[in-house]
Amino acid sequence: xxxxxxxxxxxxxxxxxxxxxxxxxxxxxxxxxxxxxxxxxxxxxxxxxxxxxxxxxxxxxxxxxxxxxxxxxxxxxxxxxxxxxxxxxxxxxxxxxxxxxxxxxxxxxxxxxxxxxxxxxxxxxxxxxxxxxxxxxxxxxxxxxxxxxxxxxxxxxxxxxxxxxxxxxxxxxxxxxxxxxxxxxxxxxxxxxxxxxxxxxxxxxxxxxxxxxxxxxxxxxxxxxxxxxxxxxxxxxxxxxxxxxxxxxxxxxxxxxxxxx
Amino acid sequence: xxxxxxxxxxxxxxxxxxxxxxxxxxxxxxxxxxxxxxxxxxxxxxxxxxxxxxxxxxxxxxxxxxxxxxxxxxxxxxxxxxxxxxxxxxxxxxxxxxxxxxxxxxxxxxxxxxxxxxxxxxxxxxxxxxxxxxxxxxxxxxxxxxxxxxxxxxxxxxxxxxxxxxxxxxxxxxxxxxxxxxxxxxxxxxxxxxxxxxxxxxxxxxxxxxxxxxxxxxxxxxxxxxxxxxxxxxxxxxxxxxxxxxxxxxxxx
Numbered sequence: 001x002x003x004x005x006x007x008x009x010x011x012x013x014x015x016x017x018x019x020x021x022x023x024x025x026x027x028x029x030x031x032x033x034x035x036x037x038x039x040x041x042x043x044x045x046x047x048x049x050x051x052x053x054x055x056x057x058x059x060x061x062x063x064x065x066x067x068x069x070x071x072x073x074x075x076x077x078x079x080x081x082x083x084x085x086x087x088x089x090x091x092x093x094x095x096x097x098x099x100x101x102x103x104x105x106x107x108x109x110x111x112x113x114x115x116x117x118x119x120x121x122x123x124x125x126x127x128x129x130x131x132x133x134x135x136x137x138x139x140x141x142x143x144x145x146x147x148x149x150x151x152x153x154x155x156x157x158x159x160x161x162x163x164x165x166x167x168x169x170x171x172x173x174x175x176x177x178x179x180x181x182x183x184x185x186x187x188x189x190x191x192x193x194x195x196x197x198x199x200x201x202x203x204x205x206x207x208x209x210x211x212x213x214x215x216x217x218x219x220x221x222x223x224x225x226x227x228x229x230x231x232x233x234x235x236x237x238x239x240x241x242x243x244x245x246x247x248x249x250x251x252x253x254x255x256x257x258x259x260x261x
Numbered sequence: 262x263x264x265x266x267x268x269x270x271x272x273x274x275x276x277x278x279x280x281x282x283x284x285x286x287x288x289x290x291x292x293x294x295x296x297x298x299x300x301x302x303x304x305x306x307x308x309x310x311x312x313x314x315x316x317x318x319x320x321x322x323x324x325x326x327x328x329x330x331x332x333x334x335x336x337x338x339x340x341x342x343x344x345x346x347x348x349x350x351x352x353x354x355x356x357x358x359x360x361x362x363x364x365x366x367x368x369x370x371x372x373x374x375x376x377x378x379x380x381x382x383x384x385x386x387x388x389x390x391x392x393x394x395x396x397x398x399x400x401x402x403x404x405x406x407x408x409x410x411x412x413x414x415x416x417x418x419x420x421x422x423x424x425x426x427x428x429x430x431x432x433x434x435x436x437x438x439x440x441x442x443x444x445x446x447x448x449x450x451x452x453x454x455x456x457x458x459x460x461x462x463x464x465x466x467x468x469x470x471x472x473x474x475x476x477x478x479x480x481x482x483x484x485x486x487x488x489x490x491x492x493x494x495x496x497x498x499x500x501x502x503x504x505x506x507x508x509x510x511x512x513x514x
Contacts, residue, residue, distance in 0.1 A: 077321050147358045151420075154316055155371035155427065156348040165370070170361055 014239065021236025024229055030237070034201050038217060039227050043234050045203050049118075049211030050241075052204060053197055054186040056122025057129060062179050064126070065133025066168075069175075072134075073141040074163055093131035100128045101192030109196055116210040121197025125189060129182035136181070140174020141167060173253045180249045184242055190215045214238050265333070267292040267431060267461045268313065273327035275308055275485075277320070282308040284485045285327070292430075295453065295462040297472040297493070300482035300508070306465045307355075309482075310433040313463070314350040315343060331431075348375070351424030355436040355465075357416030359408035364400050367408045367419060371427045386426050394422035395452050414445025421452065431461045439467040450475050469509060473497050481505045 032042030068085065076082045104124030114120045144167055152162040168175075190213075198210030199220060212220075214234050221231035268290040275283040283305045290296050298306050311317045313329060315336060329336050336346055348371070360367055368387045369377075377383060387404070391397040396418040400411070408419055417437055424432060434453070438446040453462060453475050466472040472479055473493060480490035481502070489502045500506045 145358075147354065147356070148360055150316060150319065150354070151358050151360060151423075152370070153319060154314060154347055154352045154354075155374060155423065156344045157370075157374050158344060161374055165374075166360060 017232060017235045017239055020228075020232035021234075021239075024233030025236060029233055033203065034217070034230075037226055038201065038221050038230055043214060043217060043230075043237065045201055046212050046214045046217040046234070047237070049197070049204065050187055050213040050215070052118045052207075052211060053121050053125065053193065053213055054183055056118055056207070057125035057186045058179060058183060059126075060123060061126035061129045061133055061182060065130050065178070066137045066175055068130075068134050069137035069141055070163060070167070072138055074159070074167065089131045089134050092127075093135070097128060097189055098191040098195075100124055101195035103127070104192060104196035115208065116196065116198030116200070117208045118197060118204060118211055119207045121193050121211070122207075124192055124196045125186045128189070128192060129185055132182050132185065133175075133178045136178025137171065137175045140171040140178075143174070144170045173257060176249060176253055180246065183245060187213070187238065187242060188215050189213075190219045194219075214241075266290060266330075267332065269330040269333075270309075271328045271330070273312070273329060274325060275305070275312055275317070276324045278322045282485050283312070283325075286487050288480060288487055288490060290461060290463065291478075292461045293457060293459070294477040295457055295464055295475055296478045296480065297464045297466050297476035298480045298482055299466055299469060299472050300488075304482040305485040306482050307435055308485075310352065310435050310463065310465065313431070313433060314347045314352055315341075316347075316352065318343070344375075348427045349429050350431040350433060351427055351429035352433040353417070353420050353424060353435065353437050355439050357413055357420055357440075359411070359416050359419055361407070361409060363405045364408045364411070364419060365404040368423050368426045371423060390422040390426035393425045393452075393456065394418045395448060395455070396422055412445070414441050414448065417441060417445070417449060418452065421449070421456075425456075429460070431463065432456065434462065434464045436465050436467045438471065446471070469497070481508065483508070 029042040030047065031044055033044045034046070035041035068089075072082050072085060101124065104120055104127070108114050108120035108123050109116060112120075148166050148170065149162055152166045157165070193213055193216050197213070199212045199216050200210040201212055202209070204211045214237060218231050218234040218238065221227055221234065266289040268288075270286050270288040270290075273283060273286040274281065286309065298309065300306060308317065312325065313336070317323055317325075325337070331346070331349065335341070360370060362370075365383075365387055368390050369383045372383060372386050377386070388397060388401075391400065396415060399415060400419075408416065411419060421432075421434075421437070438449055441449070450471065453464065456462060457477075464472075464476065466476075476493045478491065479493045479496040481488045481496065481500075481504075483504055488504050489496065489500065491501075496505065497509055500509060
């Protein structure tokens, strides 16, 4: 019953968005820049904005998160410090995104004087996805049998060699899943992005340019009543993008697992 | 011809947090022999093996007193190169532990760690190691398939081959046949007798019969103490200590 209602809700949402949005989708819609506040033209700059922002978020968030997980699992015994870090990440996971937005605005945009930009937004999102990356990475590292590490050490492996050659390769599918969830969250985020990356429709030229993401575009188009048609088109593109990313990731993971086992 | 001790253990005691696992062990191990150490569960056998290549270092809150000499050099010397020590003293664990990679990569793992990366050289090493562990004929056509698909007995011989690829001097085997069928056990025992020509082997057998089948010398452990050690026939037929006799004849354990 639960499963059926879950699927039903999912199909309902997809159906609604795609019914309204698919008719708008043409190649020109993807490749033209928005004109007249988004009433006409396409959504090209917002696609670029979404990719750039998510890219920066993952670029900073993923290594930091995986590094933290490795530290917690491989370098510390259960202690006050590790418990504190874990408590911190758990708290961070429950903080509403608008708070991250506010923090990013005050710290990156104003204090560090980075302005509304891809960098400010990306760093804010990196902080936001950190808990997800850490907890999924930690979970998958925890799942690796201690005997694998013991074998590596007994064959003369150093700690670093053991981590890079045994621990991380085995944990990779899990780490990947966490990053994927984070990509989804970054793509869909609006509140924190408006506060830190702005909502400019101009084509970005550097990491310090303000941008508008597809999710923000969708929000503004619908909220300001600019064009429901374009809003649904953007929504449909978002859904398809997430779908494609998920499929590619799934394919990569399967290929990787088959290659190893 | 007299040969010096390969390993000399002197007054060695070992503690986990608060409990003592080994009590004043004194034991000399000669090269190119199989020494079997046996005794009931939790008598300190595994702890002794792991102390010999310092895998115990991985556990938090352990302490030891006394010394262990390998070729007259103290392995607990702060200057000891652990990587080098563990390559000289290889260990096979009680359960087969193939790493989740191909058969070839499992064997090549150790040599690669020390920077042997030339394909030809690795091919040679892998073949030689698999031949020594009597596994080559069974797997030569599928070296690049996952090691996890091998049977239990094959996996355990793979683990032995993986150690041999490093050309160690001492082999530590911790119940290498537990969980294996009699045929796999027999083939591993045969392998061990073959290996004795080149290696010093310390074996924790999974039963007393296995100890008497393959070993040259035997040591009986009880509650962290080495009760007695001697030639295997003497230990099993004319034990000096009453406790050894009781264990060997099956009165407890």
